[in-house]
Structures are given as C-alpha cells and as structure tokens.
Amino acid sequence: MPSKHEIRANYDGESIVVYQGYSSAIxxxxxxxxxxxxxxxxxxxTWIKPSFLWLxxxxxxxxxxxxxxxxxxTISRKGWEEALSKAVLTSYEPKAHRSRDDWHRQFEDAVVHVQWDPERTLRGAGLEYxxxxxxxxxxxIRTLVxxxxxxxxxxxxAVTKIHDLLRRGKADEAKRHLPAERIYPLPAPIGRHLLM
Structure with missing residues (x-):
C-alpha cells in the first residue's frame, strides 16, 4: 500500500500540474x-490539488x-516547493509540532496551509492513504499568478468524457483517460513538517 502521506502528481523536471474547479465566469x-x-x-x-480524482x-x-x-x-516546481516550504498543517499533529500552542502560532502566521484528505478511487470511494x-x-496569490x-x-x-464512460460501466476505458500521476520527490527537509 502507498505511504499514507505522499504527493502523487503529473509532473516533469520543471513543472507540476494542479487542478481546480471554477465557474465559466472565472x-x-x-x-x-x-x-x-x-x-x-x-x-x-485558493486551494490547489495535484490529485485529479480528489478534485x-x-x-x-x-x-x-x-x-x-x-x-x-501547470506551475513551476520551484514555486510548488517554495509554497510547501512555507506551509503549515491545518490541524495539530504531535509528529510535526512541539505543542498545540506552537502549531496554533504557526498556523495563524502561515501564508500556505496544507490539508491531507483521503485519496479517492475512480468511483469516489475513500482510500486508506x-x-x-x-x-x-x-x-x-499574486506570486502564484x-x-x-x-x-x-x-x-x-475530458472530465465529461471520463464521467460518461464511468456512468456507462466502462471503468477500464475511463481509467485510460486519467492524467498520469506518480510519486513526487519532495525534498525531505520540506516534507518533514508536513508528515511526509
């Protein structure tokens, strides 16, 4: 089974893809x-997510x-890693924080928040990682933009096509249209305070 806390994403040497849902007006x-x-x-x-199925x-x-x-x-890996280096978890974790007060102080001052949610299957079921x-x-945000x-x-x-295939019982074909995601090699010093 995959590690509980790791980033899976579509990326190359210079960039990483994150997903967002918006109205047509935006x-x-x-x-x-x-x-x-x-x-x-x-x-x-604004929340960015490298997991297509989570979105x-x-x-x-x-x-x-x-x-x-x-x-x-598509954002630069440099920017992605800079964001994560500034991030604070949205809840207190004994493995990542000295105390609740320490976490609360960091959280109040944070310019980036990180939250871990159960990864999802093609049909939306929660996974154990x-x-x-x-x-x-x-x-x-201005730096991001x-x-x-x-x-x-x-x-x-593509979303419409994949969802249509899924509704028609063609899950295997739908899977073939999903963006390729693999484990992102985040530098250990950045990942340590994010439970990685």
Missing amino acids: ADPALKAGRFVEPFSFGRM MHRSNWGNKSGQERTLAV FSIQVGISRHL DEWILKIEDLTP
Whole structure:
C-alpha cells in the first residue's frame, strides 16, 4: 500500500500540474489570459490539488455549482516547493509540532496551509492513504499568478468524457483517460513538517 502521506502528481523536471474547479465566469478569462484575472478573487485563499480524482470527488465531476469547469494549472516546481516550504498543517499533529500552542502560532502566521484528505478511487470511494491539498493565502496569490503559473488548460471536455464512460460501466476505458500521476520527490527537509 502507498505511504499514507505522499504527493502523487503529473509532473516533469520543471513543472507540476494542479487542478481546480471554477465557474465559466472565472475559467474563460483565465484561459484567455493564460493566468488568473478578475473576477478571480485575489483576496481569499485558493486551494490547489495535484490529485485529479480528489478534485473529481470534490466537484462531483464538474456538476457542483461554481465548479463546472475543471482547469489544469501547470506551475513551476520551484514555486510548488517554495509554497510547501512555507506551509503549515491545518490541524495539530504531535509528529510535526512541539505543542498545540506552537502549531496554533504557526498556523495563524502561515501564508500556505496544507490539508491531507483521503485519496479517492475512480468511483469516489475513500482510500486508506491521503491526497494533499495546498491553500495559497491572499498574501501569496499574486506570486502564484504572476510567477509560478506556466499555463492553464481546460480539462472540462475530458472530465465529461471520463464521467460518461464511468456512468456507462466502462471503468477500464475511463481509467485510460486519467492524467498520469506518480510519486513526487519532495525534498525531505520540506516534507518533514508536513508528515511526509
């Protein structure tokens, strides 16, 4: 069985792909500009996820209001690792924090939050190992948008196709259309405070 806390992602030597679900009002201008622009909110936290199936569970395959469009956002590995180096877990973990007070102080000051949630199967069932979610706060969003994002692609047609195959009982064929994800080699000093 995979390790409980590890990052699985579609990546290459320079970049990593994360997924987000948005309304067309946000997705269309972002796709046109190649970066997020208004009405995308620069004033609140945005969550990025390298697990395609976790986002499919969260957005109900693009059927949830405000998450109808699935975007694949390619960001630099340098930016991804910088974000994780600044991250604090969203809950107290004895293995990662000296005390609850220590965690609380770090959490209050954090510009990046990390949450681990059960990874999902193609049909949405929870697995015994976890998928990472990374919350980029308003203090770092401009850096994400202006420096880390390399490109944005619309995966909505692919999501519709995979979901349609799944509903028609063609799970094996649906699996063949999933983005390739493998274990991301995060440097140990960064991963240690994130339970990795």
